Amino acid sequence: MLSAPRTVDVLRAAGEPSRLRILALLAQEELAVLEICKVLDQSQPRVSRHLRLLAEAGLVERFPDGAWVFYRPSGRSExxxxxxxxxxxxxxxxxxxxxxxxxxxxVRTERRAAADQYFARNASTWDEIRSLHVAEDRVEAAILRAAGPGPFGRLVDLGTGSGRMLTLFGDRARSGIGLDLSQQMLNVARARVEAAGLDSVELRHGDIFATRLPDGCADLVVVHQVLHYLGDPAAAVREASRLTGPGGRLVLIDFAPHALEMLREQHQHRRLGFSAAEMKRWLSAAGLRQVELETLPPARAEGLTVCVWTAQRSPA
Ligand SMILES: C[S@@+](CC[C@H](N)C(=O)[O-])C[C@H]1O[C@@H](n2cnc3c(N)ncnc32)[C@H](O)[C@@H]1O
Structure with missing residues (x-):
């Protein structure tokens, strides 16, 4: 229960038009300060002051990510x-x-358009870009370890890009679905899957936030190097978890927190990696149990660490 003075503090923090608007916005999606300024059409000092008051009242949580600062609703509390x-x-x-x-x-449309143009421009060279940070064979060996020996009934690869995850698992999965928002990426994936002779793999145009696939339809779901592009990575983890059937596994591969700002400017990254605590919270909120986290340090000092999170849904 909240004490009367604390209740007054909370209501005071929320009881101002701009702050109420900020709370309503953050309830939809975590946002960077500059994005909140854009939506509210207010200056950064003004918005920062509102955010500070909301944070002091325990209503929002601030998290720096490289040179950017993001806000989201605070964790569960009275x-x-x-x-x-x-x-x-x-x-x-x-x-x-x-x-x-x-x-x-x-703001979302602008973000999506920039990412879409980036992937359309880079579809044919994506495999080279992907291996810039940790050698591909090390990452792929870790993904295979995380997934377990199989065989798998259905593999769903969200943000499949050039389809490498689909061919990595090949016929260890009886059927596969690769989903992506970029038609250009899907064209590359289609050619690759065909060349590998994988007849039971389907490539679908779709959004990771609303895949329109049924609950629990996969015993293996993979999300490889996609989350850092997304406006709402927690929602994508929820959707991926929803697709993971009883006893099934979800394997998430992304960067550990880093400070390479240029990836935002040149490669459309939105988040500069994810912490172990953040991912663990998202997975457990989505009803999965994290069973492992393998971290793969970079070969070069200035490189990025790749993390492979493995989570499981309890058997029925
Ligand atoms: C960095 S690529 C990774 C591709 C692949 N998983 C791999 O590792 O090679 C990210 C992919 O996510 C896709 N993507 C970005 N936002 C998406 C969304 N909202 N829904 C589905 N796919 C999305 C992009 O089109 C792109 O193909």
């Missing part, structure tokens, strides 16, 4: 429950909230 009740009572057709939702959609 203060957060109270703020959620306030948000639930809001009329979504309220003019200011509806305008913010439109502007947030514009």
């Amino acid at each position: 203060a957060r429950t109270l703020a959620d009740q306030v948000l639930a009572a809001l009329d979504p057709s309220d003019a200011a909230l509806a305008r913010d939702a439109e502007r947030l959609e514009a």
